[in-house]
Amino acid sequence: MHRTAATAEQRIHDAAQVLDESPRDFDALIERARGRCFVLLGEASHGTDEFYGLRAAITRRLLEELGFDAVAVEGDWPDTLRLDGYVRGQSADTLDGAFGDFQRFPTWMWRNTRVREFIDWLHGHNAARSVVDRVGVYGMDVYSLYRSAEAVIGYLEGVDPEQARLARHVYACLDHIERPQDYAWESARGLRPDCREGAVALLVSLLSRAPQYLESDGREAAEALFHAERNAHVVLNAERYYREMFGGHVHTWNLRDAHMVETLFALRKHLHRQGRAGRIVVWAHNSHLGDARATAMGERGEWNVGQLVREQAGADNALLVGFTTYTGHVTAARDWDEPAERRWVRPAPPGSIEHLMHAARRDRFYLDLQHPDLRESLAPALPERAIGVVYRPETERQSHYFDARLSRQFDVMFHLDETTALEPFDIGRHWQHPELPDTWPSGL
Template identity: 50%
Template sequence: MSEPELEAIRRLAVPLSGAMEDYNPLLERIGEARFVLLGEASHGTHEFYGERARITTRLIAERGFDAVAVEADWPDAYRVHRYVRGSSSDGDAEEALRGFRRFPTWMWRNADVLDFVGWLREHNEEREARSSLDGRPPPVGFFGLDLYSLYASMAEVLRYLEVADPHGATKARARYACFDHYGGDAQAYAYATGLDLSASCEREVMQQLLDLQARAMELPARVEDGIGEALFDAEQNARLVKNAEQYYRHMLHGRVSTWNLRDRHMMETLRALDRQLAKTLGRKPKIVVWEHNSHVGDARATDMSRRGEWNLGELVRQTYSTEAYNIGFTTYEGTVTAASNWDAPAEHKRVRPGMRGSYEELFHRVRIPRFMLVEEDQSGFAWRGPRLERAIGVVYRPETERLSHYFHARLSEQFDAVIHIDRTRAVEPLERDVPWQSGEAPETYPFAV
């Protein structure tokens, strides 16, 4: 990369100083988009969480965004949703986040998320106090898009039906008993069905979802929040069980299959959330999404496409077109909270400097500590690519970094805007030195994103 090319990027870069007005150009570019997808280059970096929170709070406070949807399991996130809306028994944000017990707990049980959830609760309380005066819309919600909570979601469906429809609960319990042979271990189900498809619970989980969907269709178009939300929560958990069953059943058939099933579920969840909020609000909602770069960046601009993979970012662009805006994050070096293997303890690891020929190295050479690229016409940019791009998930293996954490991408096609923070530090978990074990583990090696 020549100095004139680097100088061209410097002219386009918007430095980030930490001031409130830093993201004014970004909000102008976002315009009237209803879906803003905020990425991260790792699952354990303080600055990525912090800057996403800064952008999100402005979108909520200034642009009227209605919900935050994150790369987390639906039941765990829904506990936070109830807390931020003031409808749970949790006493504070830390208690509300205790639902995140599955590895990697630090993804959502960390100091930055704690602060953001606290802000969201306070914002909603202020919004509710004003609503009696100016008729403002319902409080902002917090939802999960992921699909690993197979057994937890079954328990939530049963909990709902035991109150709303005891006879329906009996039928659901009989259907879900199909999983009793696997001891609450989703991986055991994956191995069993991988060897013998006749052991599948596919028919049972599909019928349970259809029953709840039929129940939802019987409700009027506009219903009281308590009734509509409780049924929507149960229906989404039933959808998750159906998709998670399919995911684990295909786990042994290869990574491409399971990756696509997972991101398709995320898209289904986002669309269901869009429809439900529209029903509640009486208008099209606005939703912020927090996920890894590998999910929110358009897969068609990366190696993923050549492997036959798609992702949430690609599906959102195809479905919502100009109503969507996605933002990626990069870093050159620093530290990160990550594990050495799946289900291993969290460690503070040193992030190696970006590899030669990577976007991380390119942006380091710009010599601006923190900056943003938001220009609309990116066709002539020196950073168009393709170049190497780094992805650190919950597992970081610097000893095999090129193989485990880099892929080729055209960054200006992958994202609408990019935020680069040259040196970053590890996110602070709420727990220290706690072993995390779970039978509900994803099949996302080597990235674990």
């Protein structure tokens, strides 16, 4: 073993705060979060039970102890709005019914037992608070092109029928085909007109008529207008995202993450208008929430939420939290739009960040990456694993690893040596039988 690697392992071992499943596990993180506007809670996969559980437990403390007043997730605005209505007591939905709009792949990303537990807790937490102080849940992703267009039309039908007719005409350009990906394919081949100009004009009109729409005094009118404005922004940005998907000259990754950050700051401004602190907890993948400038993504000209929030809010106003695992199981598909399975996560290879954490022999721990003994030790670029909703172990190094300078990428992190698969609401036969390790049952 190289001396430098051994030194890093020993320093991690010495600095690690072992998790013992007690309330003290998050004390150090809460202190680091004190006074910050944004706490960004990542995940190394979209299907690991422990990542969701830890994020929920941390978020509860941030809401209860530090006065954070919103949770923004890597989900679509219209789908998440239904959860928001439930947790704030503004809908007739049941707990399970509030998840009803999460219907597109990957449904398990939000339709799972861990999120249900958190939403149930948040509903109860809000019930004891005044209406103006209730914590909301918001989606910040860009995929809901058609559903957001429908939501804008629905809003305008109630406040301005003439504008609703105009919106139907403008959005007809999108031609609601079955999948936005098909829209992208046809747009790239010049088979569709450019709908952007009409979408921009409609958004400008919506913003300019806002005082008229707010003539009916009350918080509900302002809330409804805000949701309509955000959906109009989704349509505008989603149209460009899908148009650039095939053969475009703009990084669609950059378009997506810029939209998420735009949503975060619009939400913060909206909360301020309500007299709220505007402090937001964010749930998304590590690849979105770690600073892209410290990774191979940045070298490719890509930015992300973590980088943009640090730049726009200030590094002292954002806490970036990463999560890693060495092995275990994950809920993931073999390919896009295929069923969810419990896949075996292959042990991380030597030389990777996850293997380095495993070699520190602390099992489950919290690590302050800005600790004087760690910051420089974890500054060199090492491969870091990222599993999204698809897991391809046969090409794992190419498909799931990118180089990252960990102590520049995140402020703090949690490592869990072995993790389990997230449990979906909709358990199919593919998920019922987990993929077994290659050495089962010998364990050799």
